[in-house]
Amino acid sequence: MNTFTDLLGNEEDMNLEKSSFDWGLSDIEIPNYKPFHSPPSFLSISPSFSPSVLFDSPVLFSSSNVVPSPTTRTFADQASEEEGRKYSHFSFPSETRPSTSSSSMFPEGRNSSEKLKARVKSESAPTQGFPQEVPRFQANNQSNPNMQISQMHYAQQLQYVREQKKPDDGYNWRKYGQKQVKGSENPRSYYKCSFPNCPTKKIIQQNLDGHITEIVYKGNHNHLKPLSTRRSSSSSIQGISNYSHDNAQMKSLIISENSSASFGNDDFEQGSAMSNSRYENETEPEAKRW
DNA sequence: TGAATTTGACCCTTG
DNA sequence: GCAAGGGTCAAATTC
Numbered sequence: 001m002n003t004f005t006d007l008l009g010n011e012e013d014m015n016l017e018k019s020s021f022d023w024g025l026s027d028i029e030i031p032n033y034k035p036f037h038s039p040p041s042f043l044s045i046s047p048s049f050s051p052s053v054l055f056d057s058p059v060l061f062s063s064s065n066v067v068p069s070p071t072t073r074t075f076a077d078q079a080s081e082e083e084g085r086k087y088s089h090f091s092f093p094s095e096t097r098p099s100t101s102s103s104s105m106f107p108e109g110r111n112s113s114e115k116l117k118a119r120v121k122s123e124s125a126p127t128q129g130f131p132q133e134v135p136r137f138q139a140n141n142q143s144n145p146n147m148q149i150s151q152m153h154y155a156q157q158l159q160y161v162r163e164q165k166k167p168d169d170g171y172n173w174r175k176y177g178q179k180q181v182k183g184s185e186n187p188r189s190y191y192k193c194s195f196p197n198c199p200t201k202k203i204i205q206q207n208l209d210g211h212i213t214e215i216v217y218k219g220n221h222n223h224l225k226p227l228s229t230r231r232s233s234s235s236s237i238q239g240i241s242n243y244s245h246d247n248a249q250m251k252s253l254i255i256s257e258n259s260s261a262s263f264g265n266d267d268f269e270q271g272s273a274m275s276n277s278r279y280e281n282e283t284e285p286e287a288k289r290w
Numbered sequence: 291t292g293a294a295t296t297t298g299a300c301c302c303t304t305g
Numbered sequence: 306g307c308a309a310g311g312g313t314c315a316a317a318t319t320c
Contacts, residue, residue, distance in 0.1 A: 174293090174294070174295085175294075175295055175296080176295090176312095176313070176314075176315095177296090177297085177312070177313060177314080178295090178296070178297070179310090179311065179312075179313095181310085181311080182309080182310055182311085188311085188312095190312070190313075194294095201312095203312090
């Protein structure tokens, strides 16, 4: 129960979760879930992570609200398994996850992470993701009625993509400070959960373009995600947006910052704070190093 | 007019 | 003990 795979049950679901990694932010992509170029895979979840820690705030793991998607079983199911194979040229490369991205990264007995850090590092790589694949997808299947249905689903997904540009993770946050971080031109914003007595805070660092480069969650929500009328039930859950359109691909690292829940040494913290250049330049899988 | 955000100052931690 | 930097507070401002 330590990896996304363990949590989700299968790799396709992992694809979904990758795409669902909204965090209320657009343009965030988990590095090891980059659909077309698989960077080092080091995203794992501490056993200590309860959904309320990691996935409450980011609207995740709501499989009941899965939108049909080529990245999900639902899409394939709707178009039938056979169709899925038939049009398998429209594919999403499977993830390459090092075997190390398992429980070894999170030793047993690490409980109650107090602090979740989700670093989202942007890079100026060409935008890749299925929205850009649509034309090819459509062109290849226009004559097929079944695929027209699929295209309808696809259009719906694209709508979700647009909707997910809203910076909302389902919780209500109140900004209480902003600071210019030393050594970085990116301002850091401090948010508190506006729910009464909720200790949860998050720190968001954005670059000059307004793109979020780093998110740090502190504490756990002691309440359920507030119901919000401005968030449609579907759009609030779905995270196709991570493939979204115009932005550079984002790399993120999600860790438990609980010292005891780290990787057993300080390297992880250092790794979490590693510079983009380090991330980009080094080819050795992070998980392997850790 | 109330809620949310901004922003400078202050406090705390760390080296 | 001191300085630097990060985090938080709270008044002012904006929405």
